[in-house]
Amino acid sequence: MTERRALGRSGLTVQAVGLGGMPMSIGRDGPSEADALSALHAAFDAGTDLVDTADVYCHDDSDIGHNERLIAKAVKSWPGGGKVVVATKGGLTRPEGRWERDARPEVLRAACERSLKALGVSAIALYQLHAPDEKVRFADSVGELKRLKDEGKIRHVGLSNVGLEQLDEALAIVRIESVQNQLHPKDRGDLDDGLVKACAARGVAYLPYCPVGGGYGHISLSKHPTLMALAVKHGISPYCVVLAWHLAQGENVIPIPGASRVESAVDSPKALSVRLEPSDLAVIDALA
Secondary structure, three states: OEEEOOOOOOOOOOOOOOEEOOHOOOOOOOHHHHHHHHHHHHHOOOOOEEEEEEOOOOOOOHHOHHHHHHHHHHHHOOOHHOOOOEEEEOOOOOOOHHOOOOOHHHHHHHHHHHHOOOOOOOEEEEEEEEEOOOOHHHHHHHHHHHHHHHHOOOEEEEEOOOHHHHHHHHHOOOEEEEEEEEEEEEEOOHHHHHHHHHHHHHEEEEEEEEOOOOOHHHHHHOOHHHHHHHHHHOOOHHHHHHHHHHHOOOEEOOOOOOOHHHHHHHHHHHHOOOOOOOOHHHHHHHHO
């Protein structure tokens, strides 16, 4: 296991545990801007140099780009921020706080333009289709990302919430560097159906979101007796045990746990120092 991993075939390498920015901008009881910036800076200090965001990580459509602007401010105000890879996404909307898909080409283009402005960059390092839209031909959505790449507005293309058939369809249109899907010990569908290994075979990074359960799921996982015992054995938190399990699934796997507190931001990278034994992995696999 290495501490740095390739982001597909983009030529970019990042610390093998990234950071998901969503918890900093979702919900009315989120952190203050000052606390969020402190958490981001603490993550950067701990070596984290891949941050995942999206235009819709906000309260609703009136606040589109909130998380992107927050991360841009953190990167700009941190020494060495130019080395941080910021990945964002387009293809969802937040009318009245709902999550709805809209991956029409013209909507993706407008979203990308807004993200460029929110992030304060001339080109987005990794731009991902947030989710396929059943009302739009998948090839049309991906084709627009290719055009944005050809125009230099995005450097690399990724996908989120997709299956193998969609990945291969997209690869026939444009080079795909990442797939971002939900994965954790109790929801291991992409492991069981072979998508994680298929991504590796195609030179595509796999970015698990909600790697420790997401929402209230992370609370139940952290209190699971099996994980608590392994945490004591390895001298780390139960969250780090789960992240170490992710890292053991393949050299193309780069989990992106969310964080909104300094404590969480500096804890997650500690998983990089852990080498779970085959017996450890087996008992975690059994949680499914």
